[in-house]
Amino acid sequence: MAIKINREMAGDLNNPSSELLNHCINQHQSDFWRLEKLSDYYDGKQDILKRTKDSAAAPNNKVVVNHAKYVTDMNVGFMVGNPVAYTSSxxxxxxxxxxxxxxxVSHDTELEKDLSVFGIGYELIYMNQEPQTGKVFADIKCIDPRGIFLVTDDTIDTNPLFAVHYQPVYNLQGAVDYYLVKYYNDNRVLTYRADSIGFGNYKLIKALPHYFKAVPVIEYRNNEERQGDFEQAISLIDAYNLLQSDRLNDKEAFVDAILVILGFDLRDGDGQRLAKERLLINTNAPGESSVSYLTKTMDESSVAILRDSLLEDIHKVTYVPNMNDKNFSGNVSGEAMKYKLFGLLQLMSVKERYMIKGLRQRLILFANYLEIGNKNVDIDGIKIKLKPNLPINTTDIVNQIVQAHQAGILPLKVLLSWLPDIDNVDEVLEQLQEEKEDAIKMNQKTLGVQAEDSHSNLEEDEEESNDSGKVQEKE
Known part of the structure; x- marks a missing residue:
């Protein structure tokens, strides 16, 4: 997350001190293990895999049902499955x-994944060069939040001061040789080499200007608390994994249950005979005798109720519905699907506000870069729209548009905006107008040809009549 610092305490931002860099890196490192755990849960490295038992002979199955990945992948597809639309007059x-x-489009997908997992995302805008032509262009990449942070001032506006991206450089033996630290402020990029992170000195390697006129690192927030989409459900995910693992343990213990024999004398070889012939003969005096397995009673119905309860709580806390539920059958209409996804739509409305704020900052940086080539773009009028990736019944929407247009209730421009695949309504209206004009010209051309044919036929008929009259006169 962004680190706040007093502007006067930061000193010269074009030549940052080692004390400033160490202080900020230590602040960022304090949140490292939380981010590491969230990444592990998405990758399936969850706490159930660390469980041990006192007895080595006791079953110890470790089942991972990766709800964390399910929640993130569903949110990513729902948020940016349809590309972000930019429109302007x-x-x-x-x-x-x-x-x-x-x-x-691919970049936004990667960014939303970081937001869903970590609750925060960072992108770096930098100057890149085409290998074939050598042409320079503005490029953009997502940076893992565990290795980058943004520093702002402590005012209510939280103006960005600088950003730091640090990464280890490994030698051939796999050990960390040194750290590469890149410092970005509003006009330059400083590259340092450090033997350690959080303490020690930084050796300046190179300093280069950039032309974005602002810190070229943008911080995105998933929500106000900067929490991941499954972060509050981790305890439920652990409980579900534990329950499923213990169900297997109980089944395995049931299969390997201890055989209890009462009232029998077993001699040498009787165990092998029992395993082969499945038969025991009581050689003792008549009396009570029995053979049974030592097992504990398993109430599968209670376990199933507990499992379903945990599963329901996971989907309730994350707002991501269970798509395998019977309520999501194949014959559900698009409008009915929206009501079933109401919680997810509310979650998207919150995520969308924070994401659009970062997307506007991205537009500013790209517009600043384009000014270098005398390509001035007015970004104030740009509208950013995120469309939820939902199944849509386009036929119903078109029928509604036709009925409303015939009734004259709403302008055609408003009606066309109902269609989900139209980003620029004005452009569509221009295309419709061009098609109408082309159709009129075609009709006029067709009528003109018919008129000429009709006129030529009349002339031919007149000539034929004149010729016949002359013939009669000669006769």
Whole structure:
């Protein structure tokens, strides 16, 4: 998360001190293990895998049902499964072209995954060079939150001061040789080499300017608390894994139950004979005798109720529905699906506000870069829209548009905005107008050809009549 510091205490931002860098890195490192745990849970490295038992002979199954990955993948697909749409009444094609060049759709997917897992995401905008042509362009990459942070001032505006990206450099033996530290402020990039992180000195390797006119690192928040989408459900995920693992342990213990024999004398070889012939003969005097297994009673119905309760709580806390539930059958309409996904839609409305704030900062940085090439873009009028990736019944929407348009209730521009795949309504209206004009010209051309044919036929008929009259006169 962003680290706040007093502007006067920060000193010269073009030449940061080792004390400043160490202080900020130590602040960032204090949250490292939380981020590490969230990453492990998404990867399936969950606490159940660390469970041990006192007896080595006791069953110790470790089942991981990765609800963390399910929650994140569902949120990512729901949020950015449809690409983010940018529309404006002004010409913004230069920014859209720059976004296309860096494959911004894939980048947004990666960014949303970081937001869903860590509750926070960082992207770095930097100058890159094409290997074939050597042409320089603005590129963008997501940076793991465990190795980068943003520093702001302590005012209510939290203005960005600088950002730091640090990463270890390993030798051929797999040990850390040194750390590479990159410092970004609003006009330059400083690269340092350090033997350690959080204490010690930093050796300046190079200093380069950048032309984004602001700190080229953007911090995105998943919510106000900067929490991941499954973070509050970790205890429920652990309980579910434990329950499923113990169910297997009980089954395994049931299969390997202890055989209890009462009232029998077993001699040498009787054990092998029992295993082979499945028969015991009582050689003692008549009396009570029995053979049974020592097991504990298993109430599967109670276990199933507990499992379903935990599963329901996981989906309730994360707002992500269970898509395998019978309520999500194949014949559910798109409108009915929205009501079933109401919780997820509310979650998206919160995530969307925080994401759009970062996307606007991204537009500012790209616009500042484009100004270098005299491509001025007015970003104030750009509208950013995130569309939930939901099954949509387009036929119903089109029918509603046609009925409303015929009734004259709403303008066509408003009605066309109902269609989910239309990003720029004005462009669609222009295309419709062009098609109408082309159709009119085609009709006029067709009518003109018919008129000429009709006129030529009349002339031919007149000539034929004149010729016949002359023939009659000669006769």
């Amino acid at each position: 002004d010409d913004i094609q230069s920014i859209l072209d720059a976004y296309t060049k860096v494959d911004i």
